[in-house]
Amino acid sequence: MAGASSRMSRVAVLKGGFSAEREVSLVTGSACAAALREAGYEVVEVDAGRDLAAQLLDIKPDVVFNALHGRWGEDGCVQGILEWLRIPYTHSGVLASSLAMDKQRTKDVYAAAGLPIVASRLVGRDEVEQGHVLPPPYVVKPNNEGSSVGVYIVHPGSNAPRLAKTMPETVMVEAYAPGREMTVSVMGDRALCVTDIITDGWYDFDAKYKPGGSRHVLPAQVPDEIAEACMDYALRAHRALGCRGLSRTDFRWDEAQGLAGLILLETNTQPGMTPTSLSPEQAAHVGISFPDLCHWIVEDASCNR
Numbered sequence: 001m002a003g004a005s006s007r008m009s010r011v012a013v014l015k016g017g018f019s020a021e022r023e024v025s026l027v028t029g030s031a032c033a034a035a036l037r038e039a040g041y042e043v044v045e046v047d048a049g050r051d052l053a054a055q056l057l058d059i060k061p062d063v064v065f066n067a068l069h070g071r072w073g074e075d076g077c078v079q080g081i082l083e084w085l086r087i088p089y090t091h092s093g094v095l096a097s098s099l100a101m102d103k104q105r106t107k108d109v110y111a112a113a114g115l116p117i118v119a120s121r122l123v124g125r126d127e128v129e130q131g132h133v134l135p136p137p138y139v140v141k142p143n144n145e146g147s148s149v150g151v152y153i154v155h156p157g158s159n160a161p162r163l164a165k166t167m168p169e170t171v172m173v174e175a176y177a178p179g180r181e182m183t184v185s186v187m188g189d190r191a192l193c194v195t196d197i198i199t200d201g202w203y204d205f206d207a208k209y210k211p212g213g214s215r216h217v218l219p220a221q222v223p224d225e226i227a228e229a230c231m232d233y234a235l236r237a238h239r240a241l242g243c244r245g246l247s248r249t250d251f252r253w254d255e256a257q258g259l260a261g262l263i264l265l266e267t268n269t270q271p272g273m274t275p276t277s278l279s280p281e282q283a284a285h286v287g288i289s290f291p292d293l294c295h296w297i298v299e300d301a302s303c304n305r
Helices: 022-038 052-059 077-085 094-101 103-112 125-130 205-209 224-241 255-261 278-285 290-299
Strands: 010-015 042-047 063-066 120-124 138-142 152-154 170-175 180-187 190-198 215-217 246-253 262-268
Touching: 010 022, 010 052, 022 042, 022 063, 022 290, 042 052, 052 077, 063 077, 063 290, 077 094, 094 103, 094 224, 094 262, 103 120, 103 224, 103 262, 120 125, 125 170, 180 224, 180 278, 190 224, 190 278, 224 246, 224 255, 224 262, 246 278, 255 262, 278 290
Parallel strands: 010 042, 010 063
Antiparallel strands: 120 170, 138 152, 138 170, 180 190, 180 246, 190 215, 246 262
């Protein structure tokens, strides 16, 4: 394993924050901090608050490892602070982060790049509750949250959904895509492999983060044509959005339709990072240990991303 470089020996790991994904970020950040210490870096763990700029000016890190998830940490806001402070940082820059966090704009980029998507629209929550805005089955979810926060599946024969008060005023309504949940990580200019995510139901927040909520099969047992398409689409999505460092693109595949049944759901610019998370699992599958993955992410850091 390569050791820490003298150029970036002091790393501030940003974690926590105040999005709906705070608890997930705390786990990611702690795991990455431990791996970076193992790789030889001096690490300062930072629970990112609204005084983040002052915190970083006091710490004076050589580089920031952004382990935040969700709004403010993953949507271009923190990236803008780091650009302003001229501190090299990991993962994607301001524009790519902002685009990828906005699911509808992500879909617009996918469509422009010729990548397959399902129909969707942005709708006021009141309109969603008054009646079906798409023929069931369809999915209702926030337009700018990750980790399947606040996802509703509306089945045929169901009434219009009653949304939680925590849902935003405008939500995405998306045609339901049947089939298998799969994902591909991209590391720089390399798609790693395809993971098939097995759950008893929808791949929601609990399935992602609770013990036994899901099972990961990698490489996915799918036809070569589907595996190759997933790898190609993930790399094209990474490039079209302008992502840097590590990203992960999620898919649904309806086996009955063959290649026509493969669609992109979203791209995560800061995937979960524990040794058993999807992206580190894929890195391990191709021979990259968790500390080496974290080391690579740090060495890739820069401004002007």
